[in-house]
Structures are given as structure tokens and as C-alpha cells.
Amino acid sequence: MRRHRTAVAAAAVAALALTAVPASAVDRTAPAASAAVGLGQDAPRTDGTGSERRELRTWAADTWRSFDALVVEETGLPDDNIGGDLDPATRGGYTSPTNIGAYLWSTVVARDLGLIGSREAHRRLATTLDTVAGLEKHEPSGMFYNWYDPATGAKLLTFPTSGDPVKPFLSSVDNGWLATGLLLTARAEPSLARAADAVREEMDFGCYYDPAQNQIRGGFWDTDPQETAPVPGDYCGMGTDVWYTGHHYGAFNTEPRIASYLGIAEGQIPAEHYFGTYRTFPDTCDWSWTETRPVGQWAEHLGVPVFEGALPYRGMRVVPTWGGSMFEALMVPLFVPEETWGPRSWGRNHPLYVRGQIEHGMQEADYGYWGFSPSNDPAGGYREYGVDQLGLDGPGYTSDQERTTFDQPYEGCREGSPAPTEYGDGVVTPHASFLALRYAHGDAMANLRNIAADFDAYGPGGFYDAVAVRSGQVSQRYLSLDQGMIMAALGNELADDAVRRYVSRGDLEREVRPLMAMETFAVGRD
Numbered sequence: 001m002r003r004h005r006t007a008v009a010a011a012a013v014a015a016l017a018l019t020a021v022p023a024s025a026v027d028r029t030a031p032a033a034s035a036a037v038g039l040g041q042d043a044p045r046t047d048g049t050g051s052e053r054r055e056l057r058t059w060a061a062d063t064w065r066s067f068d069a070l071v072v073e074e075t076g077l078p079d080d081n082i083g084g085d086l087d088p089a090t091r092g093g094y095t096s097p098t099n100i101g102a103y104l105w106s107t108v109v110a111r112d113l114g115l116i117g118s119r120e121a122h123r124r125l126a127t128t129l130d131t132v133a134g135l136e137k138h139e140p141s142g143m144f145y146n147w148y149d150p151a152t153g154a155k156l157l158t159f160p161t162s163g164d165p166v167k168p169f170l171s172s173v174d175n176g177w178l179a180t181g182l183l184l185t186a187r188a189e190p191s192l193a194r195a196a197d198a199v200r201e202e203m204d205f206g207c208y209y210d211p212a213q214n215q216i217r218g219g220f221w222d223t224d225p226q227e228t229a230p231v232p233g234d235y236c237g238m239g240t241d242v243w244y245t246g247h248h249y250g251a252f253n254t255e256p257r258i259a260s261y262l263g264i265a266e267g268q269i270p271a272e273h274y275f276g277t278y279r280t281f282p283d284t285c286d287w288s289w290t291e292t293r294p295v296g297q298w299a300e301h302l303g304v305p306v307f308e309g310a311l312p313y314r315g316m317r318v319v320p321t322w323g324g325s326m327f328e329a330l331m332v333p334l335f336v337p338e339e340t341w342g343p344r345s346w347g348r349n350h351p352l353y354v355r356g357q358i359e360h361g362m363q364e365a366d367y368g369y370w371g372f373s374p375s376n377d378p379a380g381g382y383r384e385y386g387v388d389q390l391g392l393d394g395p396g397y398t399s400d401q402e403r404t405t406f407d408q409p410y411e412g413c414r415e416g417s418p419a420p421t422e423y424g425d426g427v428v429t430p431h432a433s434f435l436a437l438r439y440a441h442g443d444a445m446a447n448l449r450n451i452a453a454d455f456d457a458y459g460p461g462g463f464y465d466a467v468a469v470r471s472g473q474v475s476q477r478y479l480s481l482d483q484g485m486i487m488a489a490l491g492n493e494l495a496d497d498a499v500r501r502y503v504s505r506g507d508l509e510r511e512v513r514p515l516m517a518m519e520t521f522a523v524g525r526d
Helices: 007-018 050-070 097-112 118-134 172-188 190-200 257-265 271-275 326-330 346-364 430-435 441-454 480-494 498-504 507-517
Strands: 081-083 169-171 219-221 231-233 242-244 295-301 304-313 316-318 466-468 477-479
Touching (some): 050 081, 050 097, 050 477, 050 480, 097 118, 097 172, 118 190, 172 257, 172 498, 257 271, 271 304, 271 507, 316 346, 326 346, 326 430, 430 441, 477 480, 480 498, 498 507
Antiparallel strands (some): 081 477, 169 219, 219 242, 231 242
């Protein structure tokens, strides 16, 4: 069961967090309480106190320690995950393009925050870039496969944890995060720009873009996977067909938009694609299998008709993600200042989306904590968690292990079911609160402090990956992806948005910012 919070426990959370860091590295002063930031206000980078900055730096130092344990020194490739004691023997034995990108940007953040020196950062980045340049990839597109052995760099054909065969796949979103890490590295470490750009500039995101749908595919196989019902095609003129996923990334507010942005910035994908995905599906009975009936109206941008819809939730109107999770909505703006470039669209939606997550955890489900996103499952394995009602998909991602969902009515098309009277063992992940720091600073800080104080949820590598808040069960592992989101958030928080500044300037701002400025989302409070 959840331990009862007291004022003493809340005040002591800093001491809990600081035990993993040498006394010489940090100030052990307990942090001051942080006032919640109201919706629509500008969130401060910190509360202005030195104690809070020290607390954030401690979290950054410990999170970086997990990357130091995850990475294989000889190759510079991070493993996907590691046990909570940071023993290298507990590494997962596989890595992905996303993990590699996360390690690249986390190394830059560690340097910028003074956790490692410039010389060490250069050495680490150079080792990783040298290995990445030699990884087997799909040469016509320049894209990387989904799984590699971090110890050797070999493409995996057998998955190490199960022994199951791997059909080599090239994911649009995973390659998007690797390209993001490469772009950031080139900007942050000019001496390595040529090496980083040489890899990234060979990556053609147009190879995922389906002009018939004005959307990108989830990815492709370069050999026929047979039973997965692939779609043969050659979108970028490679000269030979590959086998695309049967699905497109059709939802707008999801993490694959980073691949879309990069493709548009490089001229590989047309600007019209920005308006080719769904804010919500149209408000007709043809779409009544989705979460609930949207509100909004039709508009046209660059000749593309767009239903500018939003879903109602707890007195708000929000552009949803696909499943209702935090990282779908807020991983991309770690690198791209969406709410600045699109003040009438993303600038309104991001704070509302965070508010919806907070209200679900603190009021609707009454967990006492919030922050729902795909993570390790404390009961074992990996699972997608979210707020069902903040997702386009009818079933959505649930916030508890019991998969409590709400079949909301779709007005005029189908009836719903009664709302749940209670929820089960809710699972929160700390990286979700770090993603929310910009939009609800005080709430996020309070939530993280409470998670650390109330559970055995903080270890030598920072916050463990997930907590089931009613049973108190903790997933005591660290994941490269989730730790990478935390490092990027802290890099922005403590280094004046350095992570964003490295990535967003130049072609990205020139090509993508005007698109965001065109649109007004149908979001707000009722």
C-alpha cells in the first residue's frame, strides 16, 4: 500500500535523493516546496532557489550515472536497459537507434551541466559516432535497423532475451530519434559535426512518406516478412521494393512527428504533410469506434483539408494522442519549441494535456500521483500506460494494471458505458513528470518528490522506471529511452533550453515554424 505522506517525508525527499551522490558533489540542503503553476501561466525554469537547482542537478547526476553503466565503453553503444543496481551483468543485451540517439544527447547534457568534462564528452561522442558509421544499415535509404548488439555492433537476428528470430526492421520513428541525436551532436560539438552529419545526411525520411495518404508509414523490412501482410513499395526511388508496414502514422499528436519534422526540414517530405495527419478523426459515425465525439471545424492549409478537432475531457478540449500517454505528446517538444512556434496550437494544447494527466491521477482515479506513459511494468515486462480518455483510440492506454477503461458515448452514433467508480493499481513513471516540467513546474516537482519520498523508487541511477502506487511495487530498472527523456528535460531546465537550441535552429525552424503558425487548435476550457 502507499505509505502515508507527511510533511516530514516531503521535506526529507532531498536527503533520500542525495544519498547516491558523493557529499563533495552536491549540497545536501533540503529543497523548498514548489508552488503549482497554473494553467496558462509561463512556467519558470526553476522556482528561483538555489536548493531547487541543486536538487535538479542531483537528479541529473544520478540519471547520468545510469548511462555510464548502460554504455559499452568499447563501442560507445548504450544497452536498452539495466538493473537497478547498475551491474553491467544485468544489461539487456540489445540496443536500438532511439537508445543511441538518447545516449548522444544525454552525453551533451552531461557536459553542459558540468557532470563530465569537455574532453571526456568528446571522447564518448567520437566513439559512438565511429561505431554508428560502421553499423550495418539499409544503404539505399540510409536507415538503421531496429536492433543491434551493443557489445559488437552486429545487427541482431536473434533476440537475446527470448531466443526468438528477429526480422530486421527499419522504423521511421526510431530513426527519427537517432537523427535527432546526430543533429544535436553536430551542433553541440562542432569538431564532430562532419562525422555526425555524414551519417545523418544519408538518412532519407522520404523513404517512409506515402504521397497517396500524405502520411508516413511505421517503417519497412528490406526482405519479405511474409506473415505480417506488408505492402511492397518504393517511395523514394531506391530502385527496388521494400516491404512497408500495413499502417501509417495517422495521428498528429504522437512521437513520430519528429521524423516528419526532420523530413520536411531536409526537403525529403513536402510541407503539406504537416496537415495530412489527424488532429482528431472527423465527427461522423464512420469514426465512432474511437474514443468519443470530437468538437471542431474544418479548415484548409496549403490546399489540404484539415478537421481541426479536439476531444472533451473534464471541462477541457484537448487534441489527443493515439493512446493517451505523456511521451507521445511531450517527447518531441524537448527538442522542438512547438508551443513557441505554434502559440495558437501547441501553445494551448501542451499545458491542457498535462492538466488532463494531473486531474486523472489526482482526482478521477484518486491515485495521489500522476504521470502515465509507456514504461517497464512493475509486474514484469514492458507496457503502454496512459489516460484512456486522452487518446484517439477507443480502448486507449490505461493508467492501471487492471486495464480499467471507459467506453465513452459517441453522441448520435453509439451509447457508452458507465464511468468507472474506481481504478486499480495505477502505474506512474517518473519520466512523465520530467516531460511536464515546462508546463506545470510546481506540480511536476511535487509529484517527483512525493514518488521519491513514498516509495523505494530512487536508486543509484536516479528514479527507477515505474511505480505501482497502490501495491507499492517498483520496477527497479533503468531504460535508455526513459533516462534519455529525463536528461533532455533537465538539460533544458538547467542550461537555458540548450537541448532545444541545438536542434531547432536552421532548416528546422525555417521550414517547420511557419506551418505551426498557420493553425489554431479547437482546444481550451469550457
